[in-house]
Amino acid sequence: MSAISIFSSALRQTARPTRLLTSQLSRPTWTPSFSRLAPLQARLLSDSTKQAINQAVATSPVVLFMKGTPEAPQCGYSRASIQILGLQGVDPAKFTAFNVLEDEELRQGIKEYTNWPTIPQLYLEKEFVGGADIVMSMHQDGSLAQLLEEKKVLVPAEEESK
Amino acid sequence: MPSDPSSAADPATNHSGVTAESLAQKLKETLGASLVEIKDMSGGCGQMFEATIVSEQFTKKTTLARHRLVNSALKEEIAAIHAWTPKCFTPEQWEKRNQSS
Numbered sequence: 001m002s003a004i005s006i007f008s009s010a011l012r013q014t015a016r017p018t019r020l021l022t023s024q025l026s027r028p029t030w031t032p033s034f035s036r037l038a039p040l041q042a043r044l045l046s047d048s049t050k051q052a053i054n055q056a057v058a059t060s061p062v063v064l065f066m067k068g069t070p071e072a073p074q075c076g077y078s079r080a081s082i083q084i085l086g087l088q089g090v091d092p093a094k095f096t097a098f099n100v101l102e103d104e105e106l107r108q109g110i111k112e113y114t115n116w117p118t119i120p121q122l123y124l125e126k127e128f129v130g131g132a133d134i135v136m137s138m139h140q141d142g143s144l145a146q147l148l149e150e151k152k153v154l155v156p157a158e159e160e161s162k
Numbered sequence: 163m164p165s166d167p168s169s170a171a172d173p174a175t176n177h178s179g180v181t182a183e184s185l186a187q188k189l190k191e192t193l194g195a196s197l198v199e200i201k202d203m204s205g206g207c208g209q210m211f212e213a214t215i216v217s218e219q220f221t222k223k224t225t226l227a228r229h230r231l232v233n234s235a236l237k238e239e240i241a242a243i244h245a246w247t248p249k250c251f252t253p254e255q256w257e258k259r260n261q262s263s
Binding site: 116117132133134 | 225226229230233234237240241245246247248249
């Protein structure tokens with residue numbers, strides 16, 4: 001089996017929970033009043049935004065905040081990050097992606113939440129791992145595989161060989 | 163006619179106002195970087211930069227901590243651009259890297 005087909009099936013799988021998550025974003029817990037905030041207020045990380053992001057990072061063991069969706073990433077760095085998670089064999093059931101382009105409050109809020117200025121951002125068990133460059137270099141030096149293995153978020157080996 | 167510094171630094175209307183030179187200057191000042199190489203990958207709009215930074219201050223810091231150090235030094239600049247790819251090395255790492263390649 002070629003690497004490409006493993007990869008694309010993994011990508012299709014990772015795509016599944018995103019739809020779930022779009023609906024989560026519109027759940028009442030994600031306060032709809034966000035968009036009505038004045039621009040100045042919106043710059044400060046309000047308690048409600050912080051709370052919503054706390055919930056978002058706890059949605060799954062592996063959480064990626066990205067531009068676009070896993071099926072249609074809208075930035076090369078988000079694309080690279082989602083591809084790496086697919087290649088690593090992250091279990092789609094343990095993965096959630098949030099599209100920051102759908103919510104300006106989330107887009108700004110997530111940068112302040114971790115004090116990290118760029119998107120994508122990867123979280124593992126609520127802990128910030130890094131942005132695209134860090135994920136890429138961890139993928140290359142093997143430390144990402146090790147970390148994902150430790151946290152048991154990969155598709156079980158016997159399932160994958162079916 | 164006296165030149166307006168803001169418009170002089172902003173030749174294209176949608177330019178971010180961030181240049182490779184301004185980034186390098188600030189990194190040298192705040193991080194005491196011994197080497198800063200910044201490539202503008204944006205093709206003119208000033209939205210995308212790749213940086214190689216060598217500083218003593220990266221010693222014994224993880225990649226994440228190094229990036230945080232750089233990002234906090236350039237907080238306003240990074241907020242104005244789309245893509246920022248720092249590559250951080252300590253002087254020893256940089257030397258090793260140059261020897262091996």
